[in-house]
Amino acid sequence: MPSVKVNKIQKLFGKMKAVDGISFEVKDGELLTLLGPSGCGKSTTLRLIAGLERPDAGEISVGNKVLSSNEKKIFTPPEKRGMGMVFQSYAVWPHMTVGENVAYPLALRHVPKEVQKEKVRSALELVGLGGLGDRPGTLLSGGQQQRVALARALVFEPETLLLDEPLSNLDAKLRESMRIELKALQQRIGVTSVYVTHDQAEAMVLSDHILVMNQGHVEQEGPPREIYENPKTQFVMDFIGQVNYIEGKVVEVTPQGTLVKALQAPGNSSLQCTRLETTRGGQDVLLCIRPQDMTLYKEKPPERPNVWMCTVKVAAYMGDHEEYELTHGDQVLKVSGPASLKLRAGDNVFVELVPEGIKVWERKK
């Protein structure tokens, strides 16, 4: 399957830059996710690739074929782009059977009836709906309708698959299982795919690459692990996963690391941080730490830096683990721990804030 290349693509609505010169490449057989908050331009980017919107600048190509270029005055209409599409509202037509729904793109392409039949049968098989071809479209569960939409997008063996929040109409449990199913299917058929979601967990599970978008531009691109472990901006760190914020002021920078006063903690107790190449004494900083970079102890662990005695404010039992809201003076921390700790509101607990897990950003007043 060919790769998809998007080069400095731009789309304006009036004066608003919905997509502001973004570039990326989805390699052969990979799945790239456009991830970002509502209104950041994800759907517009996908619609530009599909040819449902005309760009104001930039170039889009699949393999060696340029599909859209303002400079070269090329614009291939959507039906000639050979792309399968699945949207949030899965749009299964109720007056048709499942089989007729799936056959629709083939009928549009004047594929002979006999060939249609065989292709529909194998597309339904592919999405786990084998044998349901004669069922009316209305008699399907949400998950089944989503599969019909997927079969319809795949039935003409597209080179590219575009998916815009295809799972967001499903309940939480179904969504989770469909995620994994979708990933397995995409890998099996190896179709180059662009996926849109604002759900970071979904993006992590599904993607080979994630492109984090904010207000029409790219904040960061990379494999899920890299985005999660090395967020380049505060926006990315905040958007992907849970974060605790600690307002601080740099005390001193030494070769071993940097000492930061935590302003909301009692007596401005300080924290050792390691990742502080660019800081200087007296600087206002914002420390960010994820719950999994904090360890809870009932007894004070000896000789470790960054151990705070905290009070449990809220303890939420989650079955396999517990989530706690703790305070250390006015500093609030959200931490999770094993259910076996059995901490209750009012208990004291020791929290280690692992220096390597603390990320430091400049704090603007």
Ligand SMILES: Nc1ncnc2c1ncn2[C@@H]1O[C@H](COP(=O)(O)OP(=O)(O)OP(=O)(O)O)[C@@H](O)[C@H]1O
């Ligand atoms: N046809 C249009 N006319 C005018 N403005 C539009 C149009 N389509 C989108 N926009 C605006 O462009 C911006 C980007 O919209 P887009 O639909 O791409 O966002 P999104 O990231 O998909 O958001 P969501 O997660 O809510 O679906 C938004 O501010 C939106 O209001």
Ligand SMILES: [Mg+2]
């Ligand atoms: Mg959208």
